[in-house]
Structure formats: structure tokens, C-alpha cells
Amino acid sequence: MRDFAAELDQRKQAGLYRTRRVISGPQQPELVSDGVPLLSFCSNDYLGLASHPDIVRAATDAMPHTGLGGAASHLICGHHSAHHQLEVRLAAFTRRSSALFFSTGYMANMGAISALAGRGDTIFSDRLNHASIIDGCILSRARVRRYPHGDMDALADMLASTGGHKLVVTDGVFSMDGDIAPLKELAALCRKHDALLVVDDAHGVGVLGPQGRGSLIEQGLTEDDVPVLIGTLGKAVGTSGAFVAGPKLLMDYLVQKARTYIYTTAMPPAIAAATCTSLDLIEREDSRRSHLQLLIAEFRREAAALGFRLMPSRTPIQPIMVGDNWSALALSEALEQKGLLVTAIRPPTVPEGEARLRVTLSAAHSMADLERLLVALADCRPLLESKSAEAV
Secondary structure: OOOHHHHHHHHHHOOOOOOOOOEEOOOOOEEEEOOEEEEEOOOOOOOOOOOOHHHHHHHHHHHHHHOOOOOOEHHHHHOOHHHHHHHHHHHHHOOOOEEEEEOOHHHHHHHHHHHHOOOOOEEEEEOOOOHHHHHHHHHHOOEEEEEOOOOHHHHHHHHHOOOOOEEEEEEOEOOOOOOEOOHHHHHHHHHHOOEEEEEEOOOOOOOOOHHHOOHHHHOOOOOOOOOEEEEEOOOOOOOOOEEEEEOHHHHHHHHHHOHHHHOOEOOOHHHHHHHHHHHHHHHHOHHHHHHHHHHHHHHHHHHHHOOOEEOOOOOOEEEEEEEOHHHHHHHHHHHHHOOEEOOEEOOOOOOOOOEEEEEEOOOOOOHHHHHHHHHHHHHHHHHHHHHHHHHO
16 A cells, blocks of 8 residues: 555655645635734735625625525526626627536636547647646547747747647736736737637736736737636636636537536536626726736835845746745745744745745735835845855
8 A cells, every 4th residue: 555644745845845724704805814913915816806805795695596505517407697797798708609618717718628639639838837728638638739938939849840730828917926928929820820729817817908908809819819718716816716708609519528527517506607707897987907006016125135045927926936935935935923924835836946935926915015025025135144054
């Protein structure tokens, strides 16, 4: 039998062991973790909508009419009018012909990718794509070729040397680096080489583009340029679930073929109703994105001045590059002692030697909150220097 205990011990020795926190109360910057009040800078609630009273009210108001559970899969009797209304709303929001409401972003990626490519086909995947994309590629049983992160010359060579059905898949905003994929170049390459382009804009929807419509619309790309858009609703949108949007023909194909859509219970209809309210807020409250951009600019300016190494990101994802696992953990723990929650991200989530603190900013943070983080980072900066000296 496999020695599971030994594997866990190895993770502990390597600084890779993970534990769960128990959060009490609503998700917001000031939260309670294992009974201790902390100011959080590690949530994906980029617009501060996860606890918005209008969205909470929309969910509770819907429940007397919808009930709580989804009760069945979409293809049996679980496709509620609230789900259908949300799909229509998502298609309009993303400027696409049609949309499908999935239970999670992971399931949306796995279901769409594995349905749109199969044995005998080839998938081209950015080397830094999310785990759900990687698993969707594996599930498809297609040949998978990973191209160096954002390297369009390498991808062009791969596409030119490959025949048959080709699918290119990428994150829109990369979840651990915060950078944005070269979407215009990807669309042009896919058009030239007759490849189907799939973009997971989980971290762009709500944050980027006019009225928060995402990375693709920000760059002027249409459904013709990028046929398949995937997005999650549990990040900037503040609710739960995910969607795939694109031409009606492809969405109908996914209804027939996407196993993670077909063989699972539909999400609670009240969540769909609440999501429609959230999309209304996202469209009309540009002030949230404006404030978020001010926070991002201030953080980058001040953190760089303190000597921290940042990534080239203009999104709410602002990694502080550290290097080794133990230094990242030490910095995270030192910040927690000062009442700040900023988690250390370690392999295999990121490559070996690239452990980091993943600072994420939210429109719900105040400038005073950010100043508190920057002061704490300045106080903890010598810790990294001492760790570097120990390593030498």
C-alpha cells in the first residue's frame, strides 16, 4: 500500500503542507479567521460584491419562488427559469449569442475543453494555464502541446506543424502572475491556422473592459475572434458558478457533449437570480473599478519603492515574488502577526523556486486598508533579507 503518511511528512519538510482556515461571517476585507480578526488581502472578491446587500436580498427574495436546491440536472428537470434568465443575461453581458450556466469554473473548463477536442485532435495550452484547464486537456484524451507562457512565435511554429482539428486554450488573466494573455495575437494565429480559440477569463470578467465585460471586450475582440469564452461567477461577480458563452451552435453542442454540464445537479436557482442582480451592479457602478485601479497603482508604486519584486500586472492580482517556500511562509506569518492575511503560494501552484505572496486587492478595500498593508510590508522587509543571508 502507498505510504500516505510519508508523503505528508515529505510535504511538511519541503514547506508545502497546506491547512485550511475556518472563516466566520461574511466574505469581506475584515474577516474572522479561526476566531481571530484579520484584514484580508487574498480574496478573489475583486469588486467587493460577495456580501453586497442587494445581491443577498435578491437570493433571499427568490427562494420562496424557486426553493433552495436545483434538485436535478439541467437535462432532466433541473433547468429552472432563473437559470435560463441568467444565461440570457450572461450572453448579453459578454456580447455573445448564447451562454450556459455551469456549477463551477473547474467544471466549465473541464466540460468545455473535453467536449470540443478528443482523440486524434491537438490542444495547445499555455504553460501557466490554470489546473482546471490542464485537467480538461487531460480528460479530452487529445494530444496536448504546451507552449511557453505567452510565446506567440513558439505557438505559431507548433500550429503550422500540426494538422487536423486544433484547439488553443488560455487564461485571459493568469491567476498567479496577474498578467493578461496576448489575446489579439492569439486570435490572429488561430484564424490563420484554423484553430478554435478558448479563453478562460475567470479573473477578467467584472474587472476589465467597459462596464466590466472582460478582457476580450477590452481588447475589441468579438465572438468571431474568440468563439469560446469561459468565466466564473465566484470572483468579481461575487456569487457562485460559472459560464461558457459563444455561438449558439457551440453551446448546443456542449449541451449534448459536456459531461460536467450533463451529469450534475443544477445550481440553486436563487444563486442564478442573485447573479443577475450582481451583473446589474457591475454594469452601472464604474466607481468600483475606478477605485480598484487607484488601489492597484498605489500598491505597485509603494511596494516597488520598498524593494519588493513584483510581476508586470495591471490587475488586482499583485504577486510579491519571494523564491523559496520557507521565506514565503515566514513573510506571510509575520504579516498575520500584524493582523493581515496574505497567503503564501507555493509549488505546485507555481513553478519551483517561484514561491510568492499573492496580494489581491478589492474595491472593498479603503486607502487606509492599503496603507496598513504597506506599513506592515515595510516592517517585515528585513525578514526577507535575513532569510536570503541564511540561504547563502
